[in-house]
Amino acid sequence: MDHYKGKSFVSNERLFKREKALWFPNMWGGTLRKEGDGVDGGRDMVHVLRGKVSVVGIQSGIWAEEQVATFLGGKEGENPALKGIIESSGGLLQRVDVNVQSDWVKSLLVRLFKGRLRKSMPEEQWGRYFMVKLARDVGRGLTEDVRDAMGFLNSQVGYVYLLDTECRIRWAGSGHAWKGEVEWLNMGIKRLVEEAKERKRVEGRSKTLSSVPKEPRPKEKVLEKDLERAIT
Numbered sequence: 001m002d003h004y005k006g007k008s009f010v011s012n013e014r015l016f017k018r019e020k021a022l023w024f025p026n027m028w029g030g031t032l033r034k035e036g037d038g039v040d041g042g043r044d045m046v047h048v049l050r051g052k053v054s055v056v057g058i059q060s061g062i063w064a065e066e067q068v069a070t071f072l073g074g075k076e077g078e079n080p081a082l083k084g085i086i087e088s089s090g091g092l093l094q095r096v097d098v099n100v101q102s103d104w105v106k107s108l109l110v111r112l113f114k115g116r117l118r119k120s121m122p123e124e125q126w127g128r129y130f131m132v133k134l135a136r137d138v139g140r141g142l143t144e145d146v147r148d149a150m151g152f153l154n155s156q157v158g159y160v161y162l163l164d165t166e167c168r169i170r171w172a173g174s175g176h177a178w179k180g181e182v183e184w185l186n187m188g189i190k191r192l193v194e195e196a197k198e199r200k201r202v203e204g205r206s207k208t209l210s211s212v213p214k215e216p217r218p219k220e221k222v223l224e225k226d227l228e229r230a231i232t
Contacts, residue, residue, distance in 0.1 A: 093189065
């Protein structure tokens with residue numbers, strides 16, 4: 001804490017290879033949406049993540065929020081370029097936030113300050129702000145085994161994960177951003193967005209080709225082949 005401010009690891013300069021990358025866990029929790037999240041008061045995060053490149057910030061308090069902001073914030077000295085990258089992605093890139101609640105007191109406080117949280121971000125972001133509880137047993141909460149597997153080693157520290165369209169973890173950051181880490185993150189984001197755009201173009205061409213009707217064979221040629229089969 002004295003020397004590294006809770007930083008768990010230094011980020012990679014490059015993305016993790018797709019075939020080696022681990023899956024991001026399907027967290028469950030409530031969001032800031034006014035219309036609610038279902039009968040149980042929560043929703044699965046996988047439905048928000050799948051099909052898009054996602055930058056996920058995980059925090060549990062003000063200090064962790066400040067750390068995440070050094071990677072994703074829009075102020076000078078943080079990452080103001082991220083907003084432009086999101087706007088130019090054509091809807092393929094999104095930011096998702098996870099507020100981790102370690103006990104019922106923090107859970108209650110977050111519920112009380114929902115209105116203030118909504119005012120701090122655009123309305124379209126409300127459904128991408130999740131409130132997830134820590135849990136000891138396997139269930140809807142975030143268990144210790146899952147946290148260890150994804151490198152979420154300190155619940156009081158902020159973490160950032162870059163996910164591809166299939167929800168694989170391709171890059172990760174922790175604590176305060178060190179020199180070079182924001183640049184590495186943005187490079188990784190741009191690469192994944194370009195891959196997603198190319199995949200979308202290929203799928204679009206495939207759908208176009210499949211919708212083109214096949215030309216019928218000339219009637220006389222069909223008759224000639226039928227006659228040849230009849231003779232043989």
